[in-house]
Amino acid sequence: MKVLVPVKRVIDYNVKVRVKADNTGVDLANVKMSMNPFDEIAVEEAIRLKEAGTATEIVAVSIGVKDATKVLHTALAMGADRAILVEATDDQENDIEPLAVAKILAKVVEEEQPGLVLLGKQAIDNDCNATGQMLAAVLGWAQATFASNVEITPEGATVIREVDGGLQTIKIKTPAIVTVDLRLNEPRYASLPNIMKAKKKPFETKTPSDYGVDVAPRLEVVKVVEPSSRQAGVKVGSVAELVEKLKNEAGVI
């Protein structure tokens, strides 16, 4: 079974993001970019499936700017077999929307015929949590989101999903879309021999027009602001004062 793993280039999770002064977005100039952490988990899962003999080939794909090449090389250094870059924009401020990404991925799926597409449950930059679901819809495939365990069975796959306050186990038919959650696994480090081999692995570059997909934005970002900072607390002198404040100031009791 071939496994397709889409990976996104996002602002590194360690970077403290700053909103641009004109409130149009966050500052990406000279900021460290890395693979979306959930996508790393997806790559790791694919590698484990390959090590277990379930997966035969791992194809990593990224849609975005040319510099996403680095993210693909990271996937190759971790253990993916080949990579496809769809150069969809030359402006890193232009975040390709989930629907356009899903449409391109659907075409890649048509060409590659994977038995499983493993995606991160969301990208940590826009937090859309939509691409996997949209891809399932475009393809008409089964989907299992927020996976914390994936088991491939003769009939398809058994996936444990992280849902509010608990776990849900579902069975799906393959080919399928699975989006992965934080607790699925701990991604490995790229080994030195694999780092050295990464650039020698097959690497294709495509454009959205190769797939006949229009990536023009459908959404307009109106405003981006910093999260409001927490207000300083107050110390109360007695229980009576606390109750009084909760009643009259906070209005919660």
Add this chain to the structure above:
Amino acid sequence: MQFGLTEEQEMIVSTVRSFVETEIYPHEADVERTGEVPPELAEAIKAKTIELGFYACNFPESIGGAGLSHLDFALVERELGRGSMALTHFFGRPQNILMACEGEQIERYLLPAVRGERMDALAMTEPDAGSDVRGMKCAARRDGGDWVVNGSKHFISGAEHADFVIVFIATGEEDTPKGPKKKITTFLVDRGTPGFTIREGYRSVSHRGYKNMILEFDDCRLPDAQVLGPVDGGFAVMNEWLYATRITVATMSVGRARRCFDMGLAYAAERKQFGQQIGKFQGVSFQLADMITEIDAADWLTLAAAWRLDQGLPANREIASAKLYASEMLARVTDATLQIYGGMGLMDDFPIERFWRDARVERIWDGTSEIQRHIISRDLLRPLGA
């Protein structure tokens, strides 16, 4: 001229950085407190390093290393420099002097060292011979076809974990224009060789858990098969291979300075006095400006020296400059960071006091600052006949 890292180098840096952050940082406080590295932990770090293909990455691919260039290897060591030396010791980088192994020494020492099966240590220094290596007293005399060694070495790092030690021993004297000098031969000495003892050394203020040991030779008999390189050729062997350890000190100093600086920077942005962040006081912010300038300067000086080695250019003076400047920079950066932390900087709740203590040895081992200045100035003046 090109100052960026290649993608492979970026990935190497990022892998080693994550390794140090996840596999080393969490154990540092314990090692610091106990002065010991639990054997299981040492084995685990070693096993993970081997699995990642980083063990002995400074050795050529032809013998099972990773064939990293001097520059790539300096980047690896820069990241390792962030972590406790007692622990990163097991991210094994055997002495590259082992490349001088010949014949059956290759199977007995070189290959097992590269595979992580046997660990090494290197011994030159003696109580009466530090900077003046050729003043050594530890001597071997011929007896039958063998060598018989008497004397001692001290300050030998990592010898408690070593399966064998690369030892420099006097094997006679020669007349030089500057008077009689010792002839030196390099020996490979197995732990457990009769007449050879490795015992606890002193307690050092720097790098707790990275112990320095005392070696004693008492009529220790060694056959010719234990001689590394030519007999009486030890000084040349030393000069051919030991420059690398000075790049190591330089680049590890840069890594550690960077870790320390980042903590100082964060603290300056958080800590408030007189109603504002202390980073807003010029007295603090200008210190940060000086620190980062010096860190970058040391970084480029070191990487440029490593690059010269890769290009086959003379690099002796450049390496000495890098070792000198980076180790002295680390002292200033750790001291200034401690000052920014105020009293808390001295408390072992934060690693700052440790960085400050650890920094002290960097100006002493692998050639003191004075010896580096000597090397640099001789390189400049000797051609002028001065």
